[in-house]
Amino acid sequence: MRFARPSTSARVFVVVLCVSCTACAPVQPWERGRLAQPQMALEADALLSAMDQHVYTSKEAASGGVGPSGGGCGCN
Amino acid sequence: MGAGDTAPDFELPAMGNELPMSLADFTGRVVYLDFWASWCGPCRKSLPLYEEMKGEFPEDRFEIVAINLDEDRYDAIRFLEKHPVSYTILLDPAGTTASQWQIQAMPSSFLLDGDGQIIKAWAGFTSSHLEEIQNEIRSSLH
Numbered sequence: 001m002r003f004a005r006p007s008t009s010a011r012v013f014v015v016v017l018c019v020s021c022t023a024c025a026p027v028q029p030w031e032r033g034r035l036a037q038p039q040m041a042l043e044a045d046a047l048l049s050a051m052d053q054h055v056y057t058s059k060e061a062a063s064g065g066v067g068p069s070g071g072g073c074g075c076n
Numbered sequence: 077m078g079a080g081d082t083a084p085d086f087e088l089p090a091m092g093n094e095l096p097m098s099l100a101d102f103t104g105r106v107v108y109l110d111f112w113a114s115w116c117g118p119c120r121k122s123l124p125l126y127e128e129m130k131g132e133f134p135e136d137r138f139e140i141v142a143i144n145l146d147e148d149r150y151d152a153i154r155f156l157e158k159h160p161v162s163y164t165i166l167l168d169p170a171g172t173t174a175s176q177w178q179i180q181a182m183p184s185s186f187l188l189d190g191d192g193q194i195i196k197a198w199a200g201f202t203s204s205h206l207e208e209i210q211n212e213i214r215s216s217l218h
Contacts, residue, residue, distance in 0.1 A: 029182045030145040030174040036115040 077177050083109070083192045086173045088143065088166040091152070097166060099192060102139050106216045108209065110142045110185040111174055114155040118201040119183040125206055127161045132210065137217055143168050145182075187212050 006014075027035070034040065043049040057063040077083070087098040099107070110126065112119035123142065130140050140163035144152040147169050156165065168174065177184075181199040187209070189195055196212050198205055 028171065028174070029179055029184075030111065030113060030171045032182070033113060033115045033147055033151075 077186065077194060078197050079194055081194045083186065083188050083194055084173075084176050085192070086143075086166075086168075086176065088168050088173065091144065091149070091156070091165040091167055097164065099188075102141065102188075103192065104190045105137055105139045106133075106190060106213060107188040108138070108140045108185065108213065109188060110140070110183055111145060111177070111179050112142055112183045113145045114151040115146070116182040120155065120159075121203075122183060122201040122206075123155075123161055124159045126163065127159075129206065129210060129213075130163055133213060133217065138213065139164065141166060143173055145169070145171050145174055185209070187216060189216060 053063070083099060085099045087096045089095065090097050099109075108126070110119075110122070112123060114120065126140055126142070130138075142161070142163060143166045145168055146152045149167055149169060152165070152167070174184075177186075183201050185198045185201070187195040187197075195216055198209070
């Protein structure tokens with residue numbers, strides 16, 4: 001089975017992608033100020049979401065798969 | 077950074093007068109050093125409690141130093157206007173000190189002896205930490 005050779009632009013794209021990946025760095029605990037803002041929370045109201053999930057679990061006899069809660073501020 | 081390590085020195089501007097302060101300025105005193113930010117819930121809870129705790133120990137032998145890591149100092153100023161404290165607040169918006177001290181959680185705090193050795197380190201803050209912190213300070217002052 002033969003494959004077509006990748007074009008030059010495809011190769012350049014892969015190289016740029018690899019180089020860009022080196023720029024990724026973990027967010028340090030003290031750099032999470034923006035993540036801790038209320039508008040960054042995945043749920044507008046954590047308590048209401050927990051109650052909704054409780055009802056859903058009771059009605060459907062199933063739980064999980066609904067994503068994390070909280071805003072990811074890293075405060076314990 | 078943990079117990080037994082030598083605390084890395086730093087020089088940071090103090091909130092209010094902008095005068096640079098270093099850890100060496102507190103030599104000879106037991107220091108409770110806290111890294112905090114105004115957006116961090118447990119930090120907001122702990123700072124007023126530290127203010128109460130400060131009064132329990134002799135001023136000439138014990139010091140609380142809180143390093144603020146907010147990117148925007150006005151966030152810290154707004155918080156401190158609502159919850160004023162009398163201990164030293166230093167500003168490190170770039171987080172250089174936090175990086176140097178290898179902070180793993182917010183808040184993080186350290187108890188240092190008069191020679192700048194770390195006696196104990198805490199990551200995070202809960203109400204149960206406070207009694208432990210007070211006991212450690214008492215032991216180190218005796």
